[in-house]
Amino acid sequence: MxxxxxxxxxxxxxxxxxxxxxxxxxxxxxxxxxxxxxxxxxxxxxxxxxxxxxxxxxxxxxxxxxxxxxxxxxxxxxxxxxxxxxxxxxxxxxxxxxxxxxxxxxxxxxxxxxxxxxxxxxxxxxxxxxxxxxxxxxxGSRTDRKNDNTDGLVFISKGEVFQDEKLSEVQSLHSSREPVTCSPDTPVEVAASIMTIEKVSSIIIINEERHPVGILTDSDIRRMVGLRRLELDQPIRMIMHSPVTCLPEKSTYAQAQMTMIQHDIGQIVLTEDGTDESEIKGVFSESEMLVYQGNSPGMIIKQMKKSRDPEELKRIRERAELLLERYLDQDVAITFISDVMTAINDALFVRAIRIARRRILKDSGRLPPVRFTWVAIGSHGRREQIIRTDQDHAIIFEEVPRNQYDSVKKYFLELANHVVEIMITCGFKECPAKMMANNPKWCLSIDEWKGQFSRWIHSPDNESILHANIFMDYRSVYGEVNLTKELTEHIFNIVHDSKIFLTYLAKYAVETPPPLSFFRNFILEKDGAHKNLFDIKHRGMLPLVDAARVLIMEQKVGRINNTIDRYEKLAEVDSKNAELYQDARDSYDVLMKLRAKNGIKNANSGRYFSPDQLSKVQRLLLRNSFKPIGQIQEVLTVRFRLKFF
CATH class of the missing domain: 2.60.120.10 (Jelly Rolls)
Structure with a gap:
């Protein structure tokens, strides 16, 4: 038994x-x-x-x-x-x-x-x-073991768990070293010695114009030795493979992989124009492909799904920082980067939740007593959390009888405590304001959440608007998506019955002016731990985030919670201001990328930095990105009659 x-x-x-x-x-x-x-x-x-x-x-x-x-x-x-x-x-x-x-x-x-x-x-x-x-x-196929949910929130995200094939299309090849070459007349013995000294598995034979004319691998040499067909003093042109298979220097990993498969080869020569009639630029090998595949988004997510150890999850998540650095170096579109990092962070949360469920099951034999959903809020909810910052999340659970409420909530708070602990291990700090699912204020039943949003919307004050701005950008990461859909429907029904709420949102969105002084100098922090540093989040990004939120809600457009997506949609539905919305979209793109680059460079959140550390071009981009802030705020001031409010 x-x-x-x-x-x-x-x-x-x-x-x-x-x-x-x-x-x-x-x-x-x-x-x-x-x-x-x-x-x-x-x-x-x-x-x-x-x-x-x-x-x-x-x-x-x-x-x-x-x-x-x-x-x-x-x-x-x-x-x-x-x-x-x-x-x-x-x-x-x-x-x-x-x-x-x-x-x-x-x-x-x-x-x-x-x-x-x-x-x-x-x-x-x-x-x-x-x-x-x-x-x-x-x-028509088996079920997939990816996240058992779709996105669902006030403005539902389009985030996906990306497949390697899609990601590789945008990633340029990186040869790990200068190609090792020799001339066609080099004796085989000398060529073999060069390969040994340089610790490479192949040598490229080039002509006087540095065009590749052949290749010889260490396996070729071993095979010929075994067959006793190798004369060490003969010129390498007598035994080299020719012509060589080439690709342009800027080819992608996907192209390299397909070429290797089609030609059944382990090395590809990279040239200026992709032919053997142009100068050699590098060599890409099968081993480099394996290294790349080991640090692709798909592989990172796949390994997260299998891990049961928070310390191992931490190591896997840290590899995503290397991936992010590579994307930023290659100037990959920030929208693509944010979607990839969101997919990775979502997978990490899903795994943390499952580890937490396992712990509780093992300790007490308990499963979730009712259906629930774990929701990301704030920047993670908007799919904009590129750098590891603090945690922002909440739990929505099904309505339960009053006599069961305390025990049900106790389970979910315990679950959330485990998840928060695991995420701290993985490099995501606790939210200083405790806007996390292990806070009883943010672990509520669906009816309690409806009541909470109703109070924020019908009785707006500074604290209500602050909370509403954070919690309205929510997105289901795990669990019962229908709970978020039900909450979304409730919010949209009451928001447009309370016009004063949108006016309060608009007023809040214009309270931070463009961060340039009269003489077009950056407005820096005056005191505290970040004195003389620029706060790109508070002074640059949040004004655009807050404006996009209220404008998209005014247009009664749902299922969009990403700031860039919001501005693109606004340009469609409000054609009179389409150019301004596109400028705001482009500005937010610049700010996101600049913050990510500073975060990687300084090994922090990227929020605070000295403008003096930026290049001249970066300072110009940063300064120009502030122009739409004032213009968007003027639109809000006129549209919501804020001068009379």
Missing amino acids: ANRNVLKYRTQDFLVEYPPFSMMSEAEISLVLENIKIKYVDKGDIFFQQGDPSGDYFYIVRKGAVKLERLEGGVNILMDLCGEGDVFGIRPVIADQPYLSTGTAQEESIVYGIAVADIRKIMAKNPQVSSFLASSFAS
Whole structure:
């Protein structure tokens, strides 16, 4: 009996980390465990075949891998490869129809079989599970173990977990060193010695114009030695590979990878124009590709999903700083950078939440008592938290009977405490104002959140506006997205019944003037720890953030919470001021990138710096970026009649 209980605990512990099981209550998980089957399979074992009638179970991979193949025109086509946490074979759950593919163990695996009858009972009462499985069925493939939510907030984000292929399109190749070269007449023995001294695996043969005419690798030399075909004194042109495969110096990792695959080679020569008729600029090798792939956003996120140790998560997250530095050096668009860093930070929070759930389950056997969602607020909610700064988040949970409220809230506060601790380990400081989910003020039921926003909106004062500005930029990171959608609908219904609220927002947005003095000098902090430094967040970025928020709300446009996206949308719906909105968008782009660069350079948040540290061009860009602030504030002053308020 004891062994059975241990096995049950381990199974439950595993399931709650992956959708749709992470969306289930404790009672629903218990139902799943009643009839679960554990299958130990060998490579080649078949779960179901294409055309078979639907069975009584679907599956989740505990360990190993399962491939899904479809026979078309006499050829087996690989449809998917399922790894740990992936659910497959869900056809019987949705439709009593034959399987469209064959499921085969790719290697020795452990797989859990979940009773279709049990999951149907859960789907009847749990719309999130039902929606998840239905959408997975509609997509025609196994379910994905990425974040078990979509974005949902007052202004819903478009953030995605990026795939390596998409990211690599914008990343330029970086050769790690100058190419090692020799002339065509260099003796093989000398060329081999050069390779040994330089510790390289290949040497490029060039002509007098430094055009590549051939390549020789250490594997070529070893093969020829083995075949006894190598004469050490013969010129290298006699045994080199020619012509060489070339790419332009500014090619991307994706292009390099495809070229290596197509030509079955391990090195690519980079030249000025991508042909062997121009000067050599570098060599990119298969080993450099492996290093790149190990620090791609997709790989970072993938490794986060597998980690169960906060210290390991910290090391993985620190690699993202190197990725950020590379993007900034390459002058990648800040909108792309912010989306990538948001995807990484979201994955980190999801993992922290799952580790926290595991801790509580292990300590007390408790699962989340009701459905909930973890929401990012502030800059993270806007998908603008590029540098690791402080934490800003909250929890929304389902409404519960009064006699259960205290115990339910106690669970979520305990969960939040664990998450905050893990995020501190990973380099995200506690919010000085305690605007975090472990603060009882910001861990509330859905009705309490509705009441809180109603009070802020109907009875605005300085504190209400301050809180509203922070909390209105919220975005669901984990859990039940419908809770955020319900709150969003409530907020939009009452905001436009209270015009005074938008006026207060507008008044708040114009209180920080453009940060230039009469003589166009930067306005610096006058005292405190940051005396004589420029505060780019408070004086440059927040005026644009606050203005965009109130203007987009005035236009009754929802589902957009990113500042740049807001200005782009405003340019569409308010064409009279389109040019100004585009200027504001461009200014915010400059400010975001400048703050990120200073943060990386100074190993801090990038918020405070001395303008004297900037280059002449950077100072000019910074100064010019302030111009739209005054113009936007003038629009707010006129539109909301602030001179009479």
